[in-house]
Amino acid sequence: MELPKKYSFEESEKKWAEYWKKKKVYRYDEKSEKPVFSIDTPPPTVSGNMHIGHAFSYAQGDIVARYHRMAGKNLFYPYGTDDNGLATERLVEKLKKVNSKSMKRDEFRDLCMKTLEEIKPDFTSDWVKIGVSADFEGSYSTIDNHCIKTSQKSFLDLYKKGHVYTEESPVSWCVHCQTAIAQAEFENVDMTSHFNNVIFKQGSKELVIATTRLELLPACVALFAHPDDERYKDLKGKFARVPLFDYEVPILYDENVDMEKGTGLMMVCTFGDKDDVFKWHKYKLPLKTAITIQGKMNDEAKGYEGLPIKEARKKISEDLERQGLLVSKKDITHAVNVHERCGTEIEILKTKQWFIRVLDKKQELIGAAEKIKWHPEFMKKRYVHWVENLQWDWCISRQRHFGVPFPVWYSKKTGEIILADEDQLPVDPLSDKPKTLPKGHTYEDIIPEEDVMDTWNTSSLTPQIALGWAENDSKYKKVYPMSVRMQAHDIIRTWAFYTIVKGLYNSNDIPWKNIMVSGFVLDPKGDKMSKSKGNIIMPQEVIGKYGADGLRYWAAGSKLGEDMSFQEKDVVTGKKTVTKIWNASKFTIMNLKDYNAKPLKELELKDLRVMDKWIVSKVMRAVKNATESFESYEYSRSMRETDVLFWHKFCDNYLEFVKHRTYEAKDEKSKLAAQKTLYYSLLSILKMFAPVMPFITEEVYQVYFKGVEGFESIHVSDWPSFNKKLLFEKEEKAGDLAVRVVSDIRKHKSEKGLSLKTELGRVEVSCSDEDKKLLELVVEDVKAVGNVKEFVFSKGKELTTKIN
RNA sequence: GGGCCCAUGGUCUAGUGGCUAUGACAUCUCGUUUACACCGAGAAGGUCCCCAGUUCGAGUCUGGGUGGGCCCACCA
Numbered sequence: 001m002e003l004p005k006k007y008s009f010e011e012s013e014k015k016w017a018e019y020w021k022k023k024k025v026y027r028y029d030e031k032s033e034k035p036v037f038s039i040d041t042p043p044p045t046v047s048g049n050m051h052i053g054h055a056f057s058y059a060q061g062d063i064v065a066r067y068h069r070m071a072g073k074n075l076f077y078p079y080g081t082d083d084n085g086l087a088t089e090r091l092v093e094k095l096k097k098v099n100s101k102s103m104k105r106d107e108f109r110d111l112c113m114k115t116l117e118e119i120k121p122d123f124t125s126d127w128v129k130i131g132v133s134a135d136f137e138g139s140y141s142t143i144d145n146h147c148i149k150t151s152q153k154s155f156l157d158l159y160k161k162g163h164v165y166t167e168e169s170p171v172s173w174c175v176h177c178q179t180a181i182a183q184a185e186f187e188n189v190d191m192t193s194h195f196n197n198v199i200f201k202q203g204s205k206e207l208v209i210a211t212t213r214l215e216l217l218p219a220c221v222a223l224f225a226h227p228d229d230e231r232y233k234d235l236k237g238k239f240a241r242v243p244l245f246d247y248e249v250p251i252l253y254d255e256n257v258d259m260e261k262g263t264g265l266m267m268v269c270t271f272g273d274k275d276d277v278f279k280w281h282k283y284k285l286p287l288k289t290a291i292t293i294q295g296k297m298n299d300e301a302k303g304y305e306g307l308p309i310k311e312a313r314k315k316i317s318e319d320l321e322r323q324g325l326l327v328s329k330k331d332i333t334h335a336v337n338v339h340e341r342c343g344t345e346i347e348i349l350k351t352k353q354w355f356i357r358v359l360d361k362k363q364e365l366i367g368a369a370e371k372i373k374w375h376p377e378f379m380k381k382r383y384v385h386w387v388e389n390l391q392w393d394w395c396i397s398r399q400r401h402f403g404v405p406f407p408v409w410y411s412k413k414t415g416e417i418i419l420a421d422e423d424q425l426p427v428d429p430l431s432d433k434p435k436t437l438p439k440g441h442t443y444e445d446i447i448p449e450e451d452v453m454d455t456w457n458t459s460s461l462t463p464q465i466a467l468g469w470a471e472n473d474s475k476y477k478k479v480y481p482m483s484v485r486m487q488a489h490d491i492i493r494t495w496a497f498y499t500i501v502k503g504l505y506n507s508n509d510i511p512w513k514n515i516m517v518s519g520f521v522l523d524p525k526g527d528k529m530s531k532s533k534g535n536i537i538m539p540q541e542v543i544g545k546y547g548a549d550g551l552r553y554w555a556a557g558s559k560l561g562e563d564m565s566f567q568e569k570d571v572v573t574g575k576k577t578v579t580k581i582w583n584a585s586k587f588t589i590m591n592l593k594d595y596n597a598k599p600l601k602e603l604e605l606k607d608l609r610v611m612d613k614w615i616v617s618k619v620m621r622a623v624k625n626a627t628e629s630f631e632s633y634e635y636s637r638s639m640r641e642t643d644v645l646f647w648h649k650f651c652d653n654y655l656e657f658v659k660h661r662t663y664e665a666k667d668e669k670s671k672l673a674a675q676k677t678l679y680y681s682l683l684s685i686l687k688m689f690a691p692v693m694p695f696i697t698e699e700v701y702q703v704y705f706k707g708v709e710g711f712e713s714i715h716v717s718d719w720p721s722f723n724k725k726l727l728f729e730k731e732e733k734a735g736d737l738a739v740r741v742v743s744d745i746r747k748h749k750s751e752k753g754l755s756l757k758t759e760l761g762r763v764e765v766s767c768s769d770e771d772k773k774l775l776e777l778v779v780e781d782v783k784a785v786g787n788v789k790e791f792v793f794s795k796g797k798e799l800t801t802k803i804n
Numbered sequence: 805g806g807g808c809c810c811a812u813g814g815u816c817u818a819g820u821g822g823c824u825a826u827g828a829c830a831u832c833u834c835g836u837u838u839a840c841a842c843c844g845a846g847a848a849g850g851u852c853c854c855c856a857g858u859u860c861g862a863g864u865c866u867g868g869g870u871g872g873g874c875c876c877a878c879c880a
Contacts, residue, residue, distance in 0.1 A: 257880085567815090573828060
């Protein structure tokens with residue numbers, strides 16, 4: 001059996017991806033006795049193409065997954081896509097050039113489903129191409145019936161347990177998407193604005209307040225000063241007149257007013273920010289709404305009705321100025337919360353929404369994080385910090401079309417909430433009817449809940465979805481909590497947090513025992529990638545140029561949790577490694593031509609020479625370290641270990657040291673020992689590389705080793721096990737000395753401009769007696785590699801090599 | 805303002821208290837040796853950000869700076 005001269009990753013990667021699929025190599029085995037290792041994978045949002053961050057993070061997760069599969073675990077490794085919610089709506093609106101708000105809900109839903117069908121196969125194929133070894137056949141979609149059912153069951157469960165409530169209250173709102181949104185969907189951006197000093201009249205006195213939000217003047221409900229502020233002490237119980245809108249608001253005092261800021265006198269509107277909400281609650285202020293859900297002024301803003309917020313702000317500014325009520329106007333830059341999906345500034349509007357209680361469970365939610373092992377550990381702090389700083393309960397209702405419907409109706413008569421029965425799920429209240437009606441009600445007396453759920457309400461249930469919680473699947477009982485969650489750090493505050501919430505509330509336990517959090521891919525300069533900057537790296541292009549193995553090698557080079565700037569040269573190194581594996585394998589297998597290989601159970605030590613034991617020892621140490629690193633999710637350490645073993649021990653040295661024993665074999669026993677060792681070392685190295693570079697290792701395995709070892713694929717073969725008996729200290733030391741002397745010889749030839757092949761007359765090594773004893777064991781090998789005629793020793797303290 | 809992470813040859817980077825600080829890329833020199841020119845063998849290149857401390861010993865641990873990045877808060 002021989003390997004062709006060149007390796008084509010294009011052909012090979014395609015071939016093995018198909019093979020793995022056909023042979024169902026990545027199937028979870030329900031009947032297996034092996035311990036289960038389960039992975040909670042992030043369902044990517046179907047958005048056209050996989051981006052480089054996906055490739056990075058999934059590759060890292062997959063490397064860990066492949067290790068555990070080889071290490072004897074029964075892998076439960078599901079895959080799904082997250083395709084309900086705003087992201088998908090936006091995509092469909094863009095692709096199909098429609099506006100969801102002007103369509104009927106079911107029409108738009110159908111269009112979304114149809115569009116997903118069209119684009120999903122291409123999208124998912126990217127995951128297959130980078131070698132993700134999940135079980136794609138059991139894929140779920142967060143908008144399929146199973147997920148809707150799971151999501152609705154979770155809702156009913158939480159409702160019954162008292163974790164869900166609905167109320168009309170001030171909630172963050174996106175006027176562009178026209179829906180409520182959650183705190184986790186905020187993004188902070190710096191914006192330029194104006195800090196305006198505006199005159200309020202108090203009798204004949206002029207009071208100046210500072211504001212950036214002039215359009216909220218008609219929503220002003222009070223003025224506030226600090227109780228100790230001398231300037232405003234005599235205003236107690238007085239009222240001020242709102243400019244332009246000409247009505248009076250009370251002047252009140254609160255400790256948290258900052259005397260230094262602005263004029264020390266502030267206006268409270270319903271609602272400009274969270275602090276307004278706070279004071280509105282605390283002082284039971286009236287509600288005066290000036291902005292509609294579409295982001296236009298309503299008739300509270302007399303004279304400005306129908307104007308969009310920013311235009312109203314401008315016009316009010318002009319009108320104030322004209323009337324001499326604008327004292328000053330200063331340009332400022334300040335941080336503003338915007339909706340991450342569309343960049344629109346967030347408003348606070350009083351609307352009816354559904355919430356999941358989290359503020360009253362902060363301690364439990366932080367306690368859960370303590371029970372989970374975080375990799376790397378410091379990522380836990382991000383979670384804890386987020387939970388500690390939560391300000392709102394989780395708002396889960398969205399005034400959108402494409403999402404999981406609430407399994408809820410209302411009574412027109414009494415307003416009471418009517419829940420769906422669990423056994424009628426999945427349910428769409430717009431078309432379905434409740435199984436049980438309240439007393440004295442007919443179907444005519446009920447109206448459906450029209451809102452849909454936040455997409456995170458469903459994707460936070462990935463463990464329950466994958467394990468069949470809603471179906472009372474035995475798998476759920478057996479596997480939950482899952483072994484590990486893999487994800488990137490940007491969604492700790494959403495996906496990780498929400499999944500833990502659902503785990504505690506629905507399943508009474510943490511969702512997984514471990515979480516591995518990967519970093520971010522930055523552009524070559526270390527900046528964030530973004531479409532607007534035009535610095536996006538497409539993984540498809542990288543794969544096309546260097547192959548999936550090359551890309552995975554690159555992804556494996558970064559420590560877990562660490563951001564990494566994309567350097568093309570690192571992918572080149574990956575591709576070089578692939579080529580090197582190919583060439584080294586080709587050479588090794590060539591040397592095994594007449595070797596009668598048997599399945600490798602335990603290496604037979606009989607007849608092994610010193611250099612053989614040297615490489616076996618090196619393999620063993622690498623196996624030990626790589627295994628330990630993998631067990632603690634440190635795949636980059638593990639790969640480095642294998643890398644050093646392969647390049648510097650196996651290729652640079654061992655292969656050179658055995659050539660003289662296999663080429664013109666004078667000693668059959670020695671040749672056989674070398675072959676045995678070659679077989680053992682190469683197979684071990686291939687296995688150790690297999691999680692990182694699944695394609696090239698499979699190629700070599702299939703061509704040669706499969707016929708001997710018998711496993712369907714290298715990826716279901718067993719991970720090399722550490723065996724203390726295969727550590728040979730003396731031989732290792734001797735081999736290290738041989739390598740050192742050979743290195744001196746190479747250096748000499750290089751400095752003299754000689755070919756490495758040049759024969760040397762005499763090499764004299766001066767060293768201690770101890771080293772001499774060891775070196776004598778490998779003299780023949782050193783002579784062969786260095787092409788040395790005569791080799792002599794002399795006594796010396798330090799090991800030095802003299803050549804003439 | 806709070807929290808977290810980071811700082812190592814030109815660039816990126818390993819380094820979990822212990823000989824001369826790791827590797828890759830780039831640079832230079834040599835070598836077409838029958839696994840590999842998508843190569844190999846070498847060379848040069850470092851105040852391990854600064855200060856103080858702990859220690860027999862610090863790139864590594866502690867404290868304090870400086871600089872960079874990320875997250876959160878700040879929106880009157």
